[in-house]
Amino acid sequence: MIGVQAARSRSTLVRRLGGSRRALEEAVRAAGVDPGGRVPVRRRAVDAAARLISEQGVAAMTLEAAASAAGCSVHGLYATFAGRDGLLSAVYESYTPLFDIEALLEQPGHGLEQTVYGIYRAFATGLSREPRVAPMMLADAFARPDGAAGQLVQRFFPRALGSIGGWLSAEIAAGRIRRLPIALLLHQLLGPLLLHLLSGPLITRHVGPEKPSLDEACATFAAAFVQAVGTSEPPTSASKARSPTVTEGDRT
Incomplete structure (x- = not known):
């Protein structure tokens, strides 16, 4: 095919390439x-x-x-x-737990606590797996919000807010979560587990070797979240009419 495009025979191309395809392959790789x-x-x-x-x-x-x-x-x-920004973005997309969480939230029929546990499990798996890309990028984003990692996290944040924040809004409208600002619910949802994952090795050195497994930690935090913000009261027609959505105020 290359010979046809170059209007040269295969033997002529091989001769001009020094008897091998190596120079051509290196040029193609470059x-x-x-x-x-x-x-x-x-x-x-x-x-x-x-x-x-x-x-x-x-x-x-x-x-x-x-x-x-x-x-x-x-x-x-x-x-x-x-x-470099394009490569960083590709790395982030390959290692972020956001897409696993989105896939989980698209599956119907799970109870509140089971769904929260699934979010925690996907989030914890993404932050714990090797190579540890997500924790390093989060740490860099917190330290330098205007840096490359910070800008990247901010670029993906609206998508995360749309998926997880949208699910929280739907749970409020269904009467399973108390009517609280979406921003505070996001902090309540992700904050404890994130702190556990990032500070766990440091804290363990001072409080003893007893460390719960990842499943145990996710289950404990899921139960605590449901206990803190969950409600068994069905929504009234008035509350349904005022069901919250993810607004610009919640994004800040």
């Missing part, structure tokens, strides 16, 4: 396209960048470092991701 026989550049780069973030932090994930770790060229990364 353009961000893998000629075959290896894992695609995009996958290698995302995996390499994730390891760099987990081991050294977000700041250490430069295109040069990622290209070296992935065995590709910086030009190839530019061609594939359009820059």
Whole structure:
């Protein structure tokens, strides 16, 4: 096919390439396209960048470092991701628990506590798995809100608010959760587990080796959330008419 496009015979191309396809394959890889026989550049780069973030932090994930770790060229990364922010975004999309939570919330028929447990389990799994991308990016976002990780988290936040906040609004309208501001419910929902996951290793050193399993922690926090904000009272027609939605006020 290349010979046809170049109007040259196969033997002529091989001769001009020095007797092998190596120079041609290296040129193709430099353009961000893998000629075959290896894992695609995009996958290698995302995996390499994730390891760099987990081991050294977000700041250490430069295109040069990622290209070296992935065995590709910086030009190839530019061609594939359009820059460092594009690569960071691809890493975040690969390791964020948001998509697992969205899939869970799309499944009907779960009770309130079971759904909360499922959210916690997906959230905890995403923050605990190796390489530990999500905790490092969250830590960097909290420390530098205007940095690359902070901007990335802010970009995905409206989507998270739309899915989890929308579910909370529906639970309020159904009378299963007390009528509270969505922002406070989000803090109540995610805050305890997030603190447990991020500070657990430090606290364990001072309070003893007794550490609950991930399932036990998720179940405990789910029961506590339902006890704190849940209600068994059915909504009145008036309360249904005033059912909350995710508004701009809740987003701030």
